[in-house]
Amino acid sequence: LDTTLLSSSLLLTLSTLLIPVFTLLLPKTLKSPTATITSATKTAFLISLIPTTLFIHSGTEHIISCWEWKPIMNFKIPISLKLDLYSVLFIPTALFVTWSILQFASWYMASDPHITKFFLYLLMFLIAMLLLTIANNMFLLFIGWEGVGIMSFLLIGWWHGRAEANTAALQAIMYNRIGDIGLMLSMAWLASSLNTWELQQTSPATHLPTLPTLGLLLAAAGKSAQFGLHPWLPAAMEGPTPVSALLHSSTMVVAGIFLLIRTHPMFANNQLTLTICLCLGALSTLFAATCALTQNDIKKIIAFSTSSQLGLMMVTIGLSLPQLAFFHILTHAFFKAMLFLCSGSIIHNLNGEQDIRKMGNLQKTLPTTTSCLTIGNLALMGTPFLAGFYSKDLIIESLNTSYLNTWALLITLLATSFTATYSLRMTLLTQTGFTRTPPTTPINENNPAVINPITRLAAGSIMIGLLITSFILPVKTPPMTMPTLTKLAAITVTALGLILALELSNLTHAMTSPKRNHASTFSISLGYFNPLTHRLSSTSLLISGQKIATHLIDLSWYKKLGPEGLAHLQLSMAKTSTTLHTGLIKAYLGSFALSILVTTLLTQTP
C-alpha cells in the first residue's frame, strides 16, 4: 500500500505541474495564466507532502522503472525514478519555494507584456529540476541537467535588449558547458566500463578509478560555481529577481552538489577526490565571501553569498557527509530565496535602485520586508536555532573534529566570519541610518502578492531546521563530544565578524576619505579573475586557431610545401645560375681549369 501511494502521489504531483503547460498552449485561456500556474504549483506542493509524510513514517524508499530504451543490445536505459530521502525531501521544498516565488513574480513582473511566457519558462525549469532530482540513472539526470542549463540561459537573458544580460547568459552557458565536459566524461566512462547508467550499479565494492569521479567533480564545479568556474553566478544577476531567487539560489546551482550527493558512494573511498572537494570548496567559500565584502549591488551581495554557501556544501561533501550537505541545501533554499524576494521588493519599491549606498532607513518604510531580510541574514549567519544553524553549525563542528586538512578548516572559519560581516553590512546600509533614497520614491509593500510569499518563507527559514532534524535520522553519527571552544567556534567567529562589521560601520559616520589598499582592490575587482581568464582564454584560442588554420594549413601545407614553395625554389636556382654566367671568357676558362684540376685530383686512387 505504501509503495503504491508513494508512486501514485508522485505521478500526480508531476502531472499537476504539467497541466498548465498543455492548457496554456491552447489559444483560448480560461482565467489569468499566472494565477493558474501559481495555483498548480501550490496544489503540487500539497500533493507532494504525501510521499514525504509516508517516508517520514515508514522510511520507504521506492524505485520506479519502466519502458527501457535499448540503443545497443546489452546497454539498457530505462526510465527509472528513485524516491529516496533526497528526492522525497527536495520535491516539497522546491515546490514550496517555487510557489512563493511565482506568487511574488505575479507582482514583480506585472508590467511585463510576456508574463505568461515568463511563468511558463519558470514552470519548465521546475519540471527539469524535479526530473534531475528523481532520476535514478545518469541519462535522466543529464536530461534534467541540460534542461536547467537551457532554461537558465533563457531566463537570465529575459531582458534581451540589454547587452549585459545577453553576455551574462552566454557566460552561464559557457561555464556550464565546461562542467558538462566532466559529466559526459564520467557518463562515457560508466557506459564503457560498467555498462550501466543506473546509480545503484555504479558503486562497486572495489575501488573505483579516479577518472570518472574527477569528471563528476568538474561537472559540479561548473554547475555550482566553484572557484575557477564561478564568474557566471554574479553575472547571472542580470536576470529578473524571481529568476535569481529560483535558479541561482535554491535550485539550479545546487544541482551540481546534488549530483555529488547522489553519486557519493562512487568516490567515498577515493581520497584524492574527497581532498579536492574539500580544498576547492574551502577556496570557493573564502573567495566568494571576500568578493562580497565590497559589493554595492544588493543582488550581487546575495549572489556571492550563494556562491560562498555552495563552497560550504562542497566542503561538506569533502568531509564525506552527503546527508548533511543535503540538509544545508534545503535550509539554504528557504532563506536564500527569501533574501532574494526581499531584495526584489526593495528594488521594485525604490523604482529600480539596486545600489545599497543609495538606500537607507527602509526599516520605517518597508517594515515587513526589512524584518524578513533581517531574519534571512540571521539564518544565513547561523544564528542558534534558526534554520541555518542546524546545518551550518553541524558542518563546522564536523570540520573541526575531523582529521582532515587544517588549511581548509581555517579558511572555512574565516569565510564564516566574512559571512557575518557582509550580511551585517548589507542590513545596516539598507535598513538603518539616514535615508539616501530620492524623496519621491513610491514605496508601498501592502500587496498580498508581496507579503505572503516573504512571510511564508520567513516562517520556513525559522522552522525548517527543527522540522527536518526532528523527523529525519542522520545516517552517520554526528560528533557528540568536543572541547568547549571547538563547539563554540562557529558562533565565536560569527560574533567576531559581527563586531568587526559594527566597528567598521562606525567609521562611515566619521567622514574619512576611503583609502585604497591591496586587500580592498582585490575584493572590489573580484580577485582579478574575470579579466585574466576571459581575455586570456579566448585570445589564445583564437590565435592558435589562426595559426593552425591560416598559417599552418592554408599557407604552409597548401602553398609553401606545394606549388608556391616549389616555384620559389626554382626561381632562386634560376637566379643563382644566371648570376654565374657572367660572360667573361677568362672566368669561363678559369672555371674549366679548376674543374679539370678538381676532377683529376678527386679521382686519384691512392
Place this chain on the structure above:
Amino acid sequence: MSPYTKLLTSLSLLLGTTITISSNHWLMAWVGLEINTLAIIPMIAKSHHPRAIEATIKYFLVQATASALLLFSSMANAWSSGQWDITQMTHTTPCLLMTMAIAMKLGLVPFHFWFPEVLQGTSLTTALLLSTLMKLPPLTLLLLTSHSLNPTLLTTMAISSAALGGWMGLNQTQTRKILAFSSISHLGWMAAIILYYPKLTLLTFYLYTILTTTVFLTLNTTKTMNLQTMTIAWTKAPVLSTTLMLTLLSLAGLPPLTGFLPKWLILQELTSQELTPTATIMAMLSLLGLFFYLRLAYHSTITLPPNSTTHMKQWHTNNPTNTIIAPLTSSSLLLLPLSPMILASI
C-alpha cells in the same frame, strides 16, 4: 659571304667531320676536329657584328683548349700503353682528361659556359650547324671510348647538364639562348646513357638533330630572335606557328610526339641497370625544360599579343619558307609509332 668562302668552309666542315668519325688513330681524330674548328670560325664571324666577333673568339679559345687537351690525353695514353688506338683508351687519367676535353667540345656542364653566348652571337642557321653538326665528331669519339669512361663523372655531368639547362632556360627571353640550353640538357640525357647502351645515345642524337633542325628552320623563316617577336610571328606563317608549338612540345619530350622516344628508352635502360635515383632525377629535371618550351608554345601559338594588328596575315613575306621544314616537321611529330623499327635499325 662570297660564294667561294661559303663553298670552302662548308666542304671543310664535311671533311673534318668525316675524318674524325672514320679515324682509328688519335692524331687523325684531332686533325678532323681542328679542321672543323677552323672551318666554322669564318661562318660564325660572317656578319662582322661585334657580338659575332666576340662569339667567334670565345668559340675559338674554348675549342682550341679542348683540342689541345684531347691531344695531350691521347699522347699520355700512348706513352703509358704504347698505342694510339681510339678504342683502347684504358688508362684512367688520360681517359678522364679526354672525357673532359670532349665535354668542353660538346658543351656539357661544367664546361658549357661558352655555348649560349656563341649561339647568341650567330645567325640562326650557323647556330643550327653548331648545335647539330659540330656535336657529331666529339660524340663519336665518346661512343668509341664508352667502355672505359668513368661512370661517376659522366653521371654527374649528365644530371648537372639536365639541371642547369632547365634552370638557366627559365630565365631567358632570347630564342637562341633557349635553344642553347635545350641543347645542353639534351646532351645531358645523351651522356647519361652512354655507358650502358651507347646505341641510345646515338638515337637520342639523331632524333634531337631532327627536332632542333625543325625548330631552328621554323624560327629562321619568321626570323624570331626573342620572345616578343614570337608573339607576332604568327602573321607571317600561321601554319608554321601551329607546327612550331607541336615541335617544341616534342622537344620537351611529351608523348605521343617523337621526342618522347629517347627519354622513354633512356629511362627504361637506366631503371633496368638499377640506376633508379638517376632516372628519377633526370625525369624531374626535364620538367623544367617543359616549362620554358610550354612558355614558348604559349607565346607563339596559344595566345594573341595585346597589341592590335591591322591585318591577320602578311601578304608579302621576305623569304619563302625553306621546304625542308615539311618532312622534318612530320618526322619530329610522328615518328613515335615507328619506334620498334627505329630501335632495330640503329
